[in-house]
Amino acid sequence: MADINRKIVLAERPDGMPTLECFRLEEEPGAAPADGEAVVAIEHLSIDAFIRTTLEADSYHGSVPIGGTVSALGVGRVVESRAPGLEVGQAVFAPLGAETRAVLPGGMLQPIDDSEVPATARLGVLGMTTGLTAWFGIHSVGAVKAGETVVVSAAAGAVGSVAGQLAKIAGARVIGLAGGPAKVAYLTDELGLDAGIDYKGEDVPARLRELAPDGIDVYFDNVGGELLDDVLDQIRERARIVICGAISQYQNMNAVRGPSLYLRLAERHARMEGFAVTHFVEEFPKADAELTALVAAGRLSLKEHVLDGIERSPEALLTLFGGGHTGKLLVKI
Numbered sequence: 001m002a003d004i005n006r007k008i009v010l011a012e013r014p015d016g017m018p019t020l021e022c023f024r025l026e027e028e029p030g031a032a033p034a035d036g037e038a039v040v041a042i043e044h045l046s047i048d049a050f051i052r053t054t055l056e057a058d059s060y061h062g063s064v065p066i067g068g069t070v071s072a073l074g075v076g077r078v079v080e081s082r083a084p085g086l087e088v089g090q091a092v093f094a095p096l097g098a099e100t101r102a103v104l105p106g107g108m109l110q111p112i113d114d115s116e117v118p119a120t121a122r123l124g125v126l127g128m129t130t131g132l133t134a135w136f137g138i139h140s141v142g143a144v145k146a147g148e149t150v151v152v153s154a155a156a157g158a159v160g161s162v163a164g165q166l167a168k169i170a171g172a173r174v175i176g177l178a179g180g181p182a183k184v185a186y187l188t189d190e191l192g193l194d195a196g197i198d199y200k201g202e203d204v205p206a207r208l209r210e211l212a213p214d215g216i217d218v219y220f221d222n223v224g225g226e227l228l229d230d231v232l233d234q235i236r237e238r239a240r241i242v243i244c245g246a247i248s249q250y251q252n253m254n255a256v257r258g259p260s261l262y263l264r265l266a267e268r269h270a271r272m273e274g275f276a277v278t279h280f281v282e283e284f285p286k287a288d289a290e291l292t293a294l295v296a297a298g299r300l301s302l303k304e305h306v307l308d309g310i311e312r313s314p315e316a317l318l319t320l321f322g323g324g325h326t327g328k329l330l331v332k333i
């Protein structure tokens with residue numbers, strides 16, 4: 001079986017929210033590595049929102065052709081190597097794809113040390129699209145300071161869970177927005193945030209007024225849409241709006257709804273700044289060292305929600321958008 005590759009391919013482009021019919025499981029004989037390449041047995045895939053954007057014909061993150069393997073970052077282990085410096089048994093992180101066995105040039109495989117922390121941490125709390133994203137959003141873009149009031153959206157998800165904890169560690173008062181009372185309880189009881197708002201069941205503007213009567217200094221936004229306007233309306237002078245993502249908009253990238261209250265930025269001398277984590281690649285070692293130290297000290301953690309089997313990757317992507325998980329969503333191969 002080791003030589004068979006099982007992969008999820010794009011059967012048809014979604015129109016709006018993808019359905020399971022947009023994907024197909026295929027099997028093929030495992031390709032042999034060329035000179036400079038290695039074969040990786042994939043162990044876990046990171047389920048990230050950007051995967052949805054790659055299903056479009058045109059995408060910032062690159063487009064998957066019809067019949068092509070769906071994109072995904074992942075971790076796995078080298079099982080065969082013709083790449084100098086990569087030994088069999090080495091754990092690696094890479095854009096491996098939604099498959100069980102990947103053949104990639106050695107230069108694309110980042111060796112990881114899984115002796116102290118499990119390899120899945122390299123997708124989650126220490127991962128580029130989760131922990132590092134939260135770190136740069138909170139510190140480099142949001143410049144969160146002690147005593148400030150910070151609001152985080154999708155706060156019970158992967159990036160949001162880490163962002164909220166990092167803002168607390170920086171000494172801020174943190175309010176998380178999440179869908180449903182169970183997630184709100186998770187924010188306060190497990191992540192230690194000061195308060196949570198159930199955006200599905202509560203009046204968000206009223207609750208923000210109650211919880212942040214002096215206004216909001218930093219908004220770490222993962223969601224966009226209406227919630228962005230709700231927060232913009234209540235920002236303080238010199239507020240920073242961090243555009244990390246806009247998951248409410250990814251099903252219709254050609255008609256993204258922008259904020260209608262953006263003039264609050266002018267009225268309150270505030271700024272809105274977006275970023276992609278890859279803009280900070282030179283600073284990854286610094287952020288990684290800080291995150292690693294926080295995890296080792298027991299001050300930062302991230303729950304994992306794991307679906308078992310490559311065939312469940314399409315379901316996992318739908319789970320991500322439906323919010324059927326808490327913390328980091330992974331597929332175990």
Ligand SMILES: NC(=O)c1ccc[n+]([C@@H]2O[C@H](COP(=O)([O-])OP(=O)(O)OC[C@H]3O[C@@H](n4cnc5c(N)ncnc54)[C@H](OP(=O)(O)O)[C@@H]3O)[C@@H](O)[C@H]2O)c1
Binds near residue numbers: 128133246321
């Ligand atoms: N800038 C970067 O470089 C970068 C890198 C990685 C990720 N991101 C962005 O970070 C954000 C979070 O990604 P993640 O991987 O950590 O996912 P996640 O937060 O683990 O999962 C997404 C969450 O979004 C919430 N959600 C879905 N639709 C929503 C809607 N219409 N309104 C409000 N909330 C909604 C759901 O939680 P509820 O149950 O609470 O609704 C869901 O759990 C995404 O926007 C992603 O694009 C940015």
